[in-house]
Amino acid sequence: MADIALDSRAARRPVRDASAWDRLKVNRDWLAVWFMLPAMAFLILFLAYPLGLGIWISFTDAKIGRPGEYIGFENYEWLWEDSIFWLSVFNTLLYTFVASAIKFAVGLYLALLLNENMPFKAILRALVLIPFIVPTVLSALAFWWIFDAQFSIISWSLRHLDLITENINFLGDVNWARGCVIFANIWRGVPFVAITLLAGLQTVQPSLYEAATIDGATKWQMFRHITYPLLTPIIAVVMTFSVLFTFTDFQLIWAMTRGGPVNATHLMATLSYQRAIIAGQLGEGAAISSAMIPFLLAAIMVSWFGLQRRKWQHGEAND
Amino acid sequence: MTDLPVPKVDLKGVLSGPSARAAAAAADDHSEGMSYLESLPRRLVTLYLPLSIIVIVLLFPFYWMALTAIKPDDQLLDLDKFNPFWTTAPTLKHIQKLLFESHYVGWLWNTMFVAVCATVLSIVASVLAAYAIVRLRFRGAHWIGGLIFLAYLVPPSILFIPLATVVFQYGLFDTPFALILTYPTILIPFSTWLLMGYFKTIPYELEECALIDGASRWQILVKIVLPLAIPGLISAFIFCFTLCWNEFIYALTFLQSVENKTVPVAIVNEFVDGDIYRWGSLMAGALAGSLPLVVLYAFFVEHYVSAMTGAVKE
Numbered sequence: 001m002a003d004i005a006l007d008s009r010a011a012r013r014p015v016r017d018a019s020a021w022d023r024l025k026v027n028r029d030w031l032a033v034w035f036m037l038p039a040m041a042f043l044i045l046f047l048a049y050p051l052g053l054g055i056w057i058s059f060t061d062a063k064i065g066r067p068g069e070y071i072g073f074e075n076y077e078w079l080w081e082d083s084i085f086w087l088s089v090f091n092t093l094l095y096t097f098v099a100s101a102i103k104f105a106v107g108l109y110l111a112l113l114l115n116e117n118m119p120f121k122a123i124l125r126a127l128v129l130i131p132f133i134v135p136t137v138l139s140a141l142a143f144w145w146i147f148d149a150q151f152s153i154i155s156w157s158l159r160h161l162d163l164i165t166e167n168i169n170f171l172g173d174v175n176w177a178r179g180c181v182i183f184a185n186i187w188r189g190v191p192f193v194a195i196t197l198l199a200g201l202q203t204v205q206p207s208l209y210e211a212a213t214i215d216g217a218t219k220w221q222m223f224r225h226i227t228y229p230l231l232t233p234i235i236a237v238v239m240t241f242s243v244l245f246t247f248t249d250f251q252l253i254w255a256m257t258r259g260g261p262v263n264a265t266h267l268m269a270t271l272s273y274q275r276a277i278i279a280g281q282l283g284e285g286a287a288i289s290s291a292m293i294p295f296l297l298a299a300i301m302v303s304w305f306g307l308q309r310r311k312w313q314h315g316e317a318n319d
Numbered sequence: 320m321t322d323l324p325v326p327k328v329d330l331k332g333v334l335s336g337p338s339a340r341a342a343a344a345a346a347d348d349h350s351e352g353m354s355y356l357e358s359l360p361r362r363l364v365t366l367y368l369p370l371s372i373i374v375i376v377l378l379f380p381f382y383w384m385a386l387t388a389i390k391p392d393d394q395l396l397d398l399d400k401f402n403p404f405w406t407t408a409p410t411l412k413h414i415q416k417l418l419f420e421s422h423y424v425g426w427l428w429n430t431m432f433v434a435v436c437a438t439v440l441s442i443v444a445s446v447l448a449a450y451a452i453v454r455l456r457f458r459g460a461h462w463i464g465g466l467i468f469l470a471y472l473v474p475p476s477i478l479f480i481p482l483a484t485v486v487f488q489y490g491l492f493d494t495p496f497a498l499i500l501t502y503p504t505i506l507i508p509f510s511t512w513l514l515m516g517y518f519k520t521i522p523y524e525l526e527e528c529a530l531i532d533g534a535s536r537w538q539i540l541v542k543i544v545l546p547l548a549i550p551g552l553i554s555a556f557i558f559c560f561t562l563c564w565n566e567f568i569y570a571l572t573f574l575q576s577v578e579n580k581t582v583p584v585a586i587v588n589e590f591v592d593g594d595i596y597r598w599g600s601l602m603a604g605a606l607a608g609s610l611p612l613v614v615l616y617a618f619f620v621e622h623y624v625s626a627m628t629g630a631v632k633e
Contacts, residue, residue, distance in 0.1 A: 031536055032457030039448035039507050042441075043470055046482065047504040051473065054481035062484075106373070113370045124374065126620045131377050133616045133623070135565040137583035138605040142380040145387065145598055153383065156398050187377065192627065199628035248474035251567035255587050269476035269568075276480045277572055289477040300472055 058287035064280040075287035084263050088271040095267060096247045099185045103242055107193025115201045132191040140255035143184045147171050171257055174264040181256055181265050185246060193238055200234035244299050248292060268292050387602035388413055395598055413599035422578050430581040433495050434563035437502035441559055445507050449514035450540050471508035479572045486573050497573040502563050510555040513626060517551030518544060554626035557619050564612055582608040
């Protein structure tokens, strides 16, 4: 027996001990550093650093081609008394709330409709998503043409139905212009809300509705007490995204009105572009875009609580 | 997403006894269990009518775009003599003007080049990051995952001013690289989040077997995880590509010379002049800029939907 033991020890000898390098090679943390490196490099260099830099620039009087000097809160004080800035804040809030509320209502309604059984269901669902696929600017141009003061197809149709006598100046009148950009935003956002909510609807088990029908529930009661509670978590997330992207919208406004008429459709994003890039006042523009951050944080908090609630509903191991 | 196997009971069939006709009807019935409660006229009013109104509103701008692009100028501007909803003499003049009298082909090429490069860079970075977060389970992986989700919520419209100065400092201003390097900040958070979801569905056991067989982490990723996550990769790829194509504010800020621009920016800036006859070519440009994405979408509808819902669900 002793011989065997000796033999095996002799056979093991050529195997060297694991060096520090070997151990490092299988160390999770060390490996993870290398795996995370490319993504982190991008996000730190082009996202985190500019985010901080933007806040710094908002405290300077930087102009295009000239690094600024620290001037404290002067940009913000200046904005505080700037009526155009407050108009843009008002516009942004109006735009966000009205568009998001309607997007949610229409999106949910469309999702419920698409969830029904009908012929050509798959094709319809695919068609509905097209506004979301096409670049926003390009569809905004189509809307610009649809809302043209002289050749608008809507004015033409209404005139031929004898509802109006004069063409409507869609993008030239303050209230019409606001309505038009909000409509275009809703048009573009509804498919996203509808298709994501539809995915949520498909996870609701039909047996719940069957049970409710047997218990004599009406359609509305079924929606209120089955569909809506089960959809709440996904609604929270979808609407956070929707609010966030509506709040920071730029391209739709820029393609349709560029903030006009008389600044009636200027959002904070378009105003900061105009002040920073076109007028060259980087500091002031940065102050306007930094002023959006508190609103975004509020939206993110809502999303976070929405996700918490989802965990609570589905159990902790929620993938 | 998964359709549960709902037992399909034909109540009328059950009530009238097990006749052969009812059994056949039940077998053919692919509808949900309760659809017999709805009559056809009722469905017309509550389902088909509102649905068709919404779909028509959603699709009308594209019809209008396409119609304008092939309408001759005199018909475009004379609404009284011609019915504006149709055209009697379609013309390719606008499209010809677009292709041969402007830089349109170059702009398309720029957009494509930037989109492909930025997407590939982002997917590579995201695959590595998502794998590390989901499967290496290093210290703080949860936190990093959360931070990446937060990065997704940082919108370009608060970053473009500082990024413009950064791009200028690095000497990237007015080059495609300005966009290729900045677009990944939008794409990486999204695709990392999406791929994390896909990687989580791959069983641990496969990786453990490979580890026992002496495979390195890199080999596991390339030979086991990636082949299994191909649907996720396709979703991430086409969605990122679409986002790149759609991006506007960075391209507007970082590019200056006409021939370097991407399609969305070029159309807004170069075609919009005082010319009353611009509408035809403007709409032709918008149509041509949308078509590549619509074609891509037509081939990968399912992947788009799973990308969209996947990113929200996680």
